[in-house]
Amino acid sequence: MIKKFEEKMQKSIESLEREYNSIRAGRANPHVLDKIKVDYYGTPTPLQQVGNVSVPEPRIITIQPWETSLLKAIEKEIMQSDIGINPTNDGKVIRLVFPELTEERRKELVKDVKKKGEAAKVAIRNIRRDANDTLKKANKNNEITEDELKDQQDKVQKATDKHIKTIDGMIDKKSQEILTV
Numbered sequence: 001m002i003k004k005f006e007e008k009m010q011k012s013i014e015s016l017e018r019e020y021n022s023i024r025a026g027r028a029n030p031h032v033l034d035k036i037k038v039d040y041y042g043t044p045t046p047l048q049q050v051g052n053v054s055v056p057e058p059r060i061i062t063i064q065p066w067e068t069s070l071l072k073a074i075e076k077e078i079m080q081s082d083i084g085i086n087p088t089n090d091g092k093v094i095r096l097v098f099p100e101l102t103e104e105r106r107k108e109l110v111k112d113v114k115k116k117g118e119a120a121k122v123a124i125r126n127i128r129r130d131a132n133d134t135l136k137k138a139n140k141n142n143e144i145t146e147d148e149l150k151d152q153q154d155k156v157q158k159a160t161d162k163h164i165k166t167i168d169g170m171i172d173k174k175s176q177e178i179l180t181v
Helices: 002-021 068-080 103-140 146-179
Strands: 037-040 043-046 051-057 060-065 094-097
Touching: 002 103, 002 146, 037 068, 060 068, 068 094, 103 146
Parallel strands: none
Antiparallel strands: 037 043, 051 060, 060 094
């Protein structure tokens, strides 16, 4: 029973990791493009599947689509996304040049990182609450004893503490990455 809740907690952490990968920290990170989907013959397709995404320099991402007819569609999707970078198109390749982050923007990003981290912690605590409710119901229905209930609740709390500690580490790591000039 506890395994199911631990898996949910792990999924919350994985989700936070994906969120953090999409935050740009002054350096070119191809993961900022993960959420962008391009209309490829009527099907929304992830950008990485319609072209070659590479990082030739620390602050530049290049996108070379397999078909040049996709250049305009890719450019349009990038402009509509929330990454805040205007693409340049030379007819063969799209370039994204990441500007240096200002101190103010870095602080905003750190606040955003902390907010997302707190949201993940709340999700973990909600999972803990659900697990404890499930255990109490099982005890009420005489499926588990009072001792087993306490034992299981301790395990749930330990799992919660472990996952919260992991999230705190992720917040610190991402904040340091953003603040490093």
